[in-house]
Amino acid sequence: xxxxxxxxxxxxxxxxxxxxxxxxxxxxxxxxxxxxxxxxxxxxxxxxxxxxxxxxxxxxxxxxxxxxxxxxxxxxxxxxxxxxxxxxxxxxxxxxxxxxxxxxxxxxxxxxxxxxxxxxxxxxxxxxxxxxxxxxxxxxxxxxxxxxxxxxxxxxxxxxxxxxxxxxxxxxxxxxxxxxxxxxxxxxxxxxxxxxxxxxxxxxxxxxxxxxxxxxxxxxxxxxxxxxxxxxxxxxxxxxxxxxxxxxxxxxxxxxxxxxxxxxxxxxxxxxxxxxxxxxxxxxxxxxxxxxxxxxxxxxxxxxxxxxxxxxxxxxxxxxxxxxxxxxxxxxxxxxxxxxxxxxxxxxxxxxxx
Numbered sequence: 430x431x432x433x434x435x436x437x438x439x440x441x442x443x444x445x446x447x448x449x450x451x452x453x454x455x456x457x458x459x460x461x462x463x464x465x466x467x468x469x470x471x472x473x474x475x476x477x478x479x480x481x482x483x484x485x486x487x488x489x490x491x492x493x494x495x496x497x498x499x500x501x502x503x504x505x506x507x508x509x510x511x512x513x514x515x516x517x518x519x520x521x522x523x524x525x526x527x528x529x530x531x532x533x534x535x536x537x538x539x540x541x542x543x544x545x546x547x548x549x550x551x552x553x554x555x556x557x558x559x560x561x562x563x564x565x566x567x568x569x570x571x572x573x574x575x576x577x578x579x580x581x582x583x584x585x586x587x588x589x590x591x592x593x594x595x596x597x598x599x600x601x602x603x604x605x606x607x608x609x610x611x612x613x614x615x616x617x618x619x620x621x622x623x624x625x626x627x628x629x630x631x632x633x634x635x636x637x638x639x640x641x642x643x644x645x646x647x648x649x650x651x652x653x654x655x656x657x658x659x660x661x662x663x664x665x666x667x668x669x670x671x672x673x674x675x676x677x678x679x680x681x682x683x684x685x686x687x688x689x690x691x692x693x694x695x696x697x698x699x700x701x702x703x704x705x706x707x708x709x710x711x712x713x714x715x716x717x718x719x720x721x722x723x724x725x726x727x728x729x730x731x732x733x734x735x736x737x738x739x740x741x742x743x744x745x746x747x748x749x750x751x752x753x754x755x756x757x758x759x760x761x762x763x764x765x766x767x768x769x770x771x772x773x774x775x776x777x778x779x780x781x782x783x
């Protein structure tokens with residue numbers, strides 16, 4: 430009798446186990462599907478964003494990661510899903526969209542941050558007027574006749590980097606812009622496209638009171654080089670330590686920024702960060718806003734000093750071969766009052782590139 434009771438108990442247990450197993454299989458095969466309306470609408474939106482996303486707006490790695498996540502979610506959405514599973518996919522896709530948006534190259538509000546900017550699209554005349562809120566006017570000036578003789582030239586117009594016009598400088602040709610404090614903000618970014626005829630040590634692009642303010646040039650090795658005076662009176666000389674960054678006869682975008690808060694100096698070439706100097710590595714600090722010696726001079730485009738400065742300070746050791754004049758074409762010059770972020774520089778490059 431005891432053995433029979435044990436057998437009956439065992440049979441009952443087996444039957445109950447079978448029912449549980451069969452019940453589980455039935456749940457898997459006959460799943461109660463949830464409502465996919467929200468998920469399907471979000472997938473349509475995500476598909477449209479994926480189709481329009483380009484490397485001009487996002488890093489390619491960010492686009493690839495987003496599309497991979499979207500493909501996985503679409504595959505899952507094509508199968509029977511519970512409401513909980515659907516809700517989880519909505520959350521995952523929403524997070525993917527937020528992540529992609531956070532990696533978008535940065536918008537620059539030029540109404541707030543652009544102190545001076547020139548497209549150089551006039552194509553005629555002897556002045557170039559800034560398109561920024563303040564319409565700074567650059568006046569065409571010929572090279573120094575005492576120094577250059579008959580080789581002295583005035584600026585001319587030429588084809589620009591992206592369908593418009595640009596200025597062409599040779600023989601000491603340059604532009605002078607009346608000085609204002611706008612050219613010496615606490616934080617600074619200079620962005621410009623250059624197409625040098627040749628590479629040499631004194632290819633000056635812009636200057637504000639030379640090393641008593643700042644000056645940007647390219648060197649013989651094709652490296653962008655920036656000099657500026659700090660608030661504490663010290664002078665910073667720095668290049669991007671990359672030979673052949675700039676190539677003669679070829680358009681390149683140069684961006685240099687000084688961040689007074691983080692005490693960083695950054696160089697970018699064609700939208701890519703090429704060098705970061707810090708307080709520890711190069712003594713980076715805020716720019717000076719005081720130009721007491723010498724008195725503030727015009728902002729120079731394509732030259733390092735006015736004729737008066739040249740005669741007063743440089744003529745004793747300057748020749749036409751070593752004085753700083755830019756030789757080549759220049760376009761899209763901008764002075765910002767912030768240190769642009771990496772993504773903002775990349776977007777600026779992608780917006781302006783040929």
